[in-house]
Amino acid sequence: MLIDVHAHFFFAGTPRADWREYNASRLAAGERIGITVHVNSILGTFGRRSPTYFPSPADVGVGNDAALALEHEHPGRIRTYACVNPNYTEHAVREIARCRNAGAIGVKLAASRRADDPLVDAVCDTAQALGLPVLQHIWQGRRRDWPGQEASDGAELCQLAQRHPEVRFILAHVGGGGDWRHTMAVVRAHPNVYLDLSGSGVDGGMLEAGLAAAGVERLLWGTDMTMETGWAKLRYLAHLLPPAELELVKWKNAVRIFPQASFPTD
Amino acid sequence: MRIDVNAFLGAYPWGRVPGTAPAALLDALDRVAIDTAWVTHLPGLFWRDPTEGNAWLYETCAATPRFKPVPAVHPGLAHWRDVLRQAVDRGVPAVRCDPCCYGLHPAGSELRALAAACGAARVPLVLAVRLEDGRQRHPHDVAPELSAAAVRALIRSDAALRLVITHADRAFLEEVHFGSTPEEAARMWWDISWLWGPPEEHLATVLGTIGPERFVFGTGQPLRLPENAVAKLDLLELPDAERERIESRNVLESLAV
Numbered sequence: 001m002l003i004d005v006h007a008h009f010f011f012a013g014t015p016r017a018d019w020r021e022y023n024a025s026r027l028a029a030g031e032r033i034g035i036t037v038h039v040n041s042i043l044g045t046f047g048r049r050s051p052t053y054f055p056s057p058a059d060v061g062v063g064n065d066a067a068l069a070l071e072h073e074h075p076g077r078i079r080t081y082a083c084v085n086p087n088y089t090e091h092a093v094r095e096i097a098r099c100r101n102a103g104a105i106g107v108k109l110a111a112s113r114r115a116d117d118p119l120v121d122a123v124c125d126t127a128q129a130l131g132l133p134v135l136q137h138i139w140q141g142r143r144r145d146w147p148g149q150e151a152s153d154g155a156e157l158c159q160l161a162q163r164h165p166e167v168r169f170i171l172a173h174v175g176g177g178g179d180w181r182h183t184m185a186v187v188r189a190h191p192n193v194y195l196d197l198s199g200s201g202v203d204g205g206m207l208e209a210g211l212a213a214a215g216v217e218r219l220l221w222g223t224d225m226t227m228e229t230g231w232a233k234l235r236y237l238a239h240l241l242p243p244a245e246l247e248l249v250k251w252k253n254a255v256r257i258f259p260q261a262s263f264p265t266d
Numbered sequence: 267m268r269i270d271v272n273a274f275l276g277a278y279p280w281g282r283v284p285g286t287a288p289a290a291l292l293d294a295l296d297r298v299a300i301d302t303a304w305v306t307h308l309p310g311l312f313w314r315d316p317t318e319g320n321a322w323l324y325e326t327c328a329a330t331p332r333f334k335p336v337p338a339v340h341p342g343l344a345h346w347r348d349v350l351r352q353a354v355d356r357g358v359p360a361v362r363c364d365p366c367c368y369g370l371h372p373a374g375s376e377l378r379a380l381a382a383a384c385g386a387a388r389v390p391l392v393l394a395v396r397l398e399d400g401r402q403r404h405p406h407d408v409a410p411e412l413s414a415a416a417v418r419a420l421i422r423s424d425a426a427l428r429l430v431i432t433h434a435d436r437a438f439l440e441e442v443h444f445g446s447t448p449e450e451a452a453r454m455w456w457d458i459s460w461l462w463g464p465p466e467e468h469l470a471t472v473l474g475t476i477g478p479e480r481f482v483f484g485t486g487q488p489l490r491l492p493e494n495a496v497a498k499l500d501l502l503e504l505p506d507a508e509r510e511r512i513e514s515r516n517v518l519e520s521l522a523v
Contacts, residue, residue: 022465029464029501140402177401181281200462201399202491204283228463228501232494239297 001247001265003254004030004230006135006172006198006222007038009078011066014046027074029227033234036251037263041081041108041135042067053111053137053149057091060084064095068102076264081108081135086120096126105262106170107134111149116159124164133168133257135196136160140174141182154183158190168192168257173224175199175233180206184213191218194257197249198222202229207236216245220253267514268300270492271360271392271521272432272457272484274308275326275333276319280404285488288326288333295332298492300485301514304336304359304392308489311364311397316340317349324356334359336392340368341376347383354387359521360430362392365416366409372416378423385426390521393417395433395460397489414441421450430521432457432484436468443476451476455516457484463498470502478504482521483513 009026010019030038042063044055055063060083067080082099084092084107096107107127113119115136127134139151154171161169169192174180176199187193195214197207198221210219221237223230238246255263277286285294286308295303305327310319316338327335337353339346339361353361363380365372372393384391396411412431421429421442431439431454439456446454458481462468473481483499485492499509 021467025465025467032501032503143405177399179402201402202494203398203402204285204488204490205281208284225466226462227465228498229494231497231501232491235493235497236491 001251001263002033002035002221002234003251003263004035004038004222005170005220005254006196006224007040007078008225009038009040009042009067009070010046011042011063011070013048013062013066015048016046023070026227027077033227033231037077037079039079039081039106040067040070041083043083043108043110051148054087055083055085055110055112057085057088057095060091060095064099064104068099068104071103079262080104081106083108083110084123085110085112086117086123087112089119089122092123093126096123096130096132100130100132104132105258106132109134110137111139111151114150114156115152116156120160121163124160124167128164128167131259133170135170135172138172138176138178138183140176140178140180142178153178154186158186158193161190161193165192168194170194170196170220170257172196173199173222174210175201175203175206175229176224177201181209184209187218188213194218194220194253196220196222197233198224198230200224200226200229202232207233207240211240216241216248217253219249221249267510268483269514269517270295270300270303270485270487270495271430271482271517272459273303273305273487274489275305275323276308276310278308278489279312280398280407283488288330291488292330292332294487294492298496300492302332302334305333306336306338306362310338311367315343316364316368317343317345320349320353336360336362339363339380341380342368342370346380350380350383350387350389354389358389359517360390360392362394364394366412372412373419373423377420381420381427382424385424385428388426390428390430392430392432395431395435395438397433397486414438414445417442417454418445421446421454427453428521429454430457430482431455433460433486435460436462436472439472439476443480451480454480455482455521456480457482458495458498458512459484459486459490461498463501469498473502473508478508478511479516481512482516
């Protein structure tokens, strides 16, 4: 059993003309790697009608509908995060509930609002009420604002996590850009923050640092936009960890933080 | 057979990296079934005279036949021709230059002189586009990345020069490859360490559009997990002959000194 907690699929409403090939490639690579379930989020229209990291409410709905449709096309193989933009707070709260009713098993926050902003509290309250984990896009150790996103870093997510100790937060893609050492230093004291290992980065020492900072019970396996890097990290973890602990990272930790019956072995 | 043309020994000045000692690198080679690694002295890249790391590199490689030394040459220093001559005399598979770390213009007069000397000596020159993701570098690690324009200028500067370019992404290598004549492009080899696999399929795309003759196996270890380069080839499910070409045959047939 292997759960990818950070997957993305595309659909016809995005700018990618090759979206069918992209999705097919992800599924085929997933079979080769042994991925049992891809937990997918679609960020609105990925920039076609509103910015990827600032999706409009209309696009949020369209993207989530596409994600839920993919889940129905591939039952048991694809699950869904409800992506929301907290700047449209009431819509976000309604959208999470709507998507949960339709089968979503988590909430995806991209980079529309800083994670420590009080505006995000309503989203977290809703996630807590519905028992959903929150996957937060993170720029590791952000030292300045980057165009196109209001990115949060680990310290800002941990402030949010401290305000919502009953919510499980997934700190996105420690290998996804920025200084992951900054993240490792801050997550130690926050037991409700889990590290998603995805991202194109395969730095030597990153996995050891993740284990030291969060412990094996707070590591989650994922891929994001590059699947070979996920497979490489999985292979290296098999070298670092005894088999029982490797199973935690591969799927058991994920089963623990997502709603019951989200995955086949539940 | 698997040859890694992109490996390092020694500590990294910008952060703690495990596995930089020779014994640890050997363990890593065993772990991912790499037979031979072209290695460079990593801390030396950041020294005022990077060639001061070459003596240790030669000594270490002499004691460990699976390591092949790729010594640094700094064409801004007066003794660089001696350094290059010594490297050629020792039968190295290649030499390397990191002009952006040295504060040299990557296509300036010093680099062009080195390019001509490497061409005359028939020794390939290794250039790295980067060592780390630019988004995570240390605040004081401000050397610019190698530019595609500089690589185009260098390959045009000497008709006998052969380049091995490591850590290039798809956009970089396409810009250089298709911005060169077929004759120029045929004198450049690209390591696969920074090319994305599925679902973006960058490696599959360039293997299809450019051909496997231009690619060599490289990892960037120990700064990067060597498992990554193997995993992306495993995901491609290439014909055996094509994979062998990337993993060793291009090096053995085209880059041997």
